[in-house]
Amino acid sequence: MKLLMHNMLSSMGLQNVTVGFPLKIVANEVKDISVEFDKKFMKRIISKVDWNALRDTAAQFGVKLPTELPNGNISDELLKQIHGALMEIEIIEGKLVCPETGHEFPINNGIPNMLF
Amino acid sequence: MKLKTLEAMMGSIDEFVSPKVCYEQYSTSVHISSRMLFTIDHTFGDLRDKCVADLGSGSGRLTIGSALMGAHYVLAIDCDWDAVRQMADNFEDFEDDITSRIDSICADVTDQEFWTPFHKRFDTCLLNPPFGTKRNKGIDMIFLKRALDLSTNSVYSLHKTSTREHILRKADEWSVEAEVLARLSFDLPKVYKFHKHSSVDIEVDFYRFQHKTSK
Numbered sequence: 144m145k146l147l148m149h150n151m152l153s154s155m156g157l158q159n160v161t162v163g164f165p166l167k168i169v170a171n172e173v174k175d176i177s178v179e180f181d182k183k184f185m186k187r188i189i190s191k192v193d194w195n196a197l198r199d200t201a202a203q204f205g206v207k208l209p210t211e212l213p214n215g216n217i218s219d220e221l222l223k224q225i226h227g228a229l230m231e232i233e234i235i236e237g238k239l240v241c242p243e244t245g246h247e248f249p250i251n252n253g254i255p256n257m258l259f
Numbered sequence: 260m261k262l263k264t265l266e267a268m269m270g271s272i273d274e275f276v277s278p279k280v281c282y283e284q285y286s287t288s289v290h291i292s293s294r295m296l297f298t299i300d301h302t303f304g305d306l307r308d309k310c311v312a313d314l315g316s317g318s319g320r321l322t323i324g325s326a327l328m329g330a331h332y333v334l335a336i337d338c339d340w341d342a343v344r345q346m347a348d349n350f351e352d353f354e355d356d357i358t359s360r361i362d363s364i365c366a367d368v369t370d371q372e373f374w375t376p377f378h379k380r381f382d383t384c385l386l387n388p389p390f391g392t393k394r395n396k397g398i399d400m401i402f403l404k405r406a407l408d409l410s411t412n413s414v415y416s417l418h419k420t421s422t423r424e425h426i427l428r429k430a431d432e433w434s435v436e437a438e439v440l441a442r443l444s445f446d447l448p449k450v451y452k453f454h455k456h457s458s459v460d461i462e463v464d465f466y467r468f469q470h471k472t473s474k
């Protein structure tokens with residue numbers, strides 16, 4: 144599971160959950176992988192990302208992103224950092240925890256099981 | 260990439276080891292899926308460098324094929340944990356630079372609330388939905404609607420030719436352009452015990468749906 148996917152995951156399917164986002168990650172095994180950087184792709188993706196969730200989650204894995212996403216032109220250096228956070232951190236084993244109910248969703252072999 | 264190369268590479272993806280009738284798990288043949296992907300990329304440019312979701316990914320043929328065709332990120336979605344796990348095994352035969360761009364999730368496509376944060380996050384959605392023939396009539400339309408919600412540009416899908424009028428009417432209702440790209444004959448081999456004949460041919464349309472606001 145990449146943080147790009149995590150940025151879209153919620154526990155909204157659970158009863159009595161109003162936001163259920165972002166899910167807390169408990170990681171038992173994490174892999175750093177290498178993915179080719181694509182500047183145009185990253186620029187497009189960033190506009191759709193929930194920045195606060197990404198910034199906080201990335202910090203958990205040692206990637207420090209700015210508090211606010213700069214308006215207008217984003218430097219190549221920052222784009223590569225965001226690429227690293229979104230695409231190159233792989234959670235292999237662990238779980239996702241609902242921020243409201245504490246319900247846990249397992250992650251095995253890199254795949255979150257989000258069946259409710 | 261040449262069609263023959265793509266077809267050969269996708270041929271290494273295994274069929275379902277233990278197909279489940281409740282999910283209508285039929286694999287799309289290598290012959291059909293490689294040609295679908297080739298059309299999506301060469302005719303419409305909707306795979307290379309794109310953000311792609313595969314709804315009902317099954318054995319993962321369309322997912323791996325999309326990554327092979329240069330999609331920058333592919334999310335494979337299936338509700339059957341066994342299928343998702345098998346798909347991950349299938350991907351192990353491929354190079355890291357292909358599989359590193361794939362994410363997989365076990366989740367229910369029909370769960371509307373869960374997918375809300377995914378809306379418009381993808382350029383292209385692919386789906387080979389259950390045809391809705393076995394006790395779950397209309398499920399193909401739920402899959403199609405979900406794919407349209409998740410995408411900003413286009414959706415590629417397969418539906419039974421007998422439902423064409425209904426599909427085109429729905430597309431109109433949802434304000435998307437629909438085009439039948441090809442009419443295929445799906446040879447469904449006898450994989451389940453209740454099948455009376457050794458294989459059944461069904462007529463299937465290969466669709467491209469395009470959001471009117473994009474491009």
